[in-house]
Amino acid sequence: MPIMIEFTTDLVRVLFAFCFYYPLFMAYLWMSGGLYYYLHYERKDPPPDKPPPLLHYPAVSILVPCHNEGENICETVAALQALDYPEYEILLIDDGSTDDTGAHIERLAQGDDRIRVVRLARNQGKAVGLNTAATLARHDYFLCIDGDSLVDMHCLKWMMRHLLGSPRVGAVTGNPRIRTRSTLIGKIQVGEFSSIIGLIKRAQRTYGKVFTVSGVMVCFRRSALHDVGYWNPDALTEDIDVSWRLEVRHWDVRFEPNALCWILMPETLRGLWRQRLRWAMGGSQVLMTQFGVLLRWRQRRLWPIYIEYFTSVAWAYSMALIVLLFGVGLLVDLPxxxxxxxxxxxxxxxxxxxxCLLQFGVSMFLDSRYERGYGRYYYWMIWYPLAYWILNVCTSVVALPSVLLRGRRRARWKSPDRGIRPHVP
Incomplete structure (x- = not known):
């Protein structure tokens, strides 16, 4: 009995140590990797509005999947029409919308011969919409953006420099910026996308592999997508899924911080919960479907990010266990x-x-070249460890059993919360 008590005590100590040191270790890992990326690559770049010239400018097909985007699609297309790029077509994909999206995109197509409309009679999901448009696209490079996003006019040149610079680059993900900033939730997300997304992608690029492209704006090589079978209709997060399938096939996935895209994000707790739960479920789905990479030596460069994500899920369950023990201890006498x-x-x-605040400071310094007045959001980041860590723990704990119980079925659209008052970029 004393041996069992001692073992249990040691186990609880290990649990506490893991919950404390894991986020601490990862924060300094991300900061060091992000700073290296900045010094080695980003610092040498010209300003974002002056992309370096390319040797040639191959035509690009822009795929825009839409489901109930009547309020946003005209603004999105206007930004695409202003792109500083010689030749491109725009395929607007109406995936069974029940609002006036169809009427808007038909009118837009009549006014611009670069625009074509792809209509799906009923909601088939983003992956099916993209796959359908890909079969109809005329060109060998795809820029995929969401129907509520605003791209920067220079983004395509910045992304194409990677695809033209190396034949092994299969995808290039851009740098999403938050437009919805009218509430505390929105303000915190401004820093989160810089610190937790932008900084981590820089670090992952430094250490070898990017965990996922950002589905709101990513540029693909057609031959790479063809090699992996395009997008998976059963994937909860098609962007994470296609990133892993590309990298398993030894295609390179890169991050381009100069390729800016302005996006709408949830500003209500309900909308935020739904979004983050879907992200967590998509990550858990990849953990299960890509487990085999750990058994193959040729996939060793994927081991660190797989193990890191697995460890992050384990950390969430460890935190939940500590909270559970505390709650139970209030009701009954525990050993x-x-x-x-x-x-x-x-x-x-x-x-x-x-x-955490140091990490936000480093990431906001790196991103300050893309947006003036960015530092004023630093004040709000003090709430991130409390509010968002709790949210991430809860979604991670719920996601894994949800994916196990879900089985194999097609992922379909659900109209998200898009904030309250968009910021004008």
């Missing part, structure tokens, strides 16, 4: 080894919180 006295952060929380 001494299992008692959690308090959830108050203490000095450890201060260290993690300070590191």
């Amino acid at each position: 001494e080894a299992l008692q959690i006295r308090s959830l108050a952060p203490g000095w450890g929380g201060l260290v993690i919180g300070s590191t």
Whole structure:
């Protein structure tokens, strides 16, 4: 019995140590990788509005999947029509919309011969819409954006430099910027996309592999997509799924911070929960479907990001277990080894919180070249460790069993929360 008590005590100590040191270690790993990327690549780039000239400018097909985008599609297309690129076509994909999206895109097509309309009679999901448009596209490079996004006029030149620079580059993901900033949730997401998405993609690019492209704006090589069978209709997050299938086939996936895209994000708790749960379920789905990469030596460059994501899910369950033990301890008398006295952060929380703010400071410094006045959002980041870590723990814990119970079935559109008052870029 004393041996069992000692073992349990040691186990709880390990659990606490893991929950404390894991985010601390990863924060410094991301910061060092992001700073290296900046010094080695980004710092040498010209300003975002002056992309370097390309040796040639191959035509591009722009695929825009839409489902109930009547309020946004005209603005999205206007930004595409202003692209600084010699030749491109725009395929607007109406995936069974029930609002006036169809009428808008038909009118847009009549006014511009670069625009073609792809109509699906009923909602088939984003992947099916993209696959359908890909078969109709005339060109060998695809720019895929969401129907509520606003692309920067120079984004295509920045992304095409990677695809033209190396025949092994299969996809290039852009740098999404948040437009919805009218609430605390929106303001926090401005820093989150810089620190948790932009900084991590820089670091992953430095260390070898990018976990996922950003589905709101990504440029593909047609031959790479053909090699992996295009988009998977059963994938909950088609962007994560296609990224992994490309990299398993040894295609390179890159991040281009100069390729800017302005996006709408949820500003309600319900909308945020639905979005992050879908993201977490998509990540969990990849954990299960791509487990085989750990057994293949040729896929060793994917091991670090697979293990990192697996560890992040384990961290979420560990945090949930600590909270559960604390809650149970309030109701019944637990053995001494299992008692959690308090959830108050203490000095450890201060260290993690300070590191988190340092990470936000580094990432906002890196992104300040793309947006003036960016630093004013730093103040709001103090809420991120409390609010968003709780959200991420909850969605990760719910996601894994949800994916296991879901089985294999097609992923379809659900109209998301798109914020309250968009910021004008």
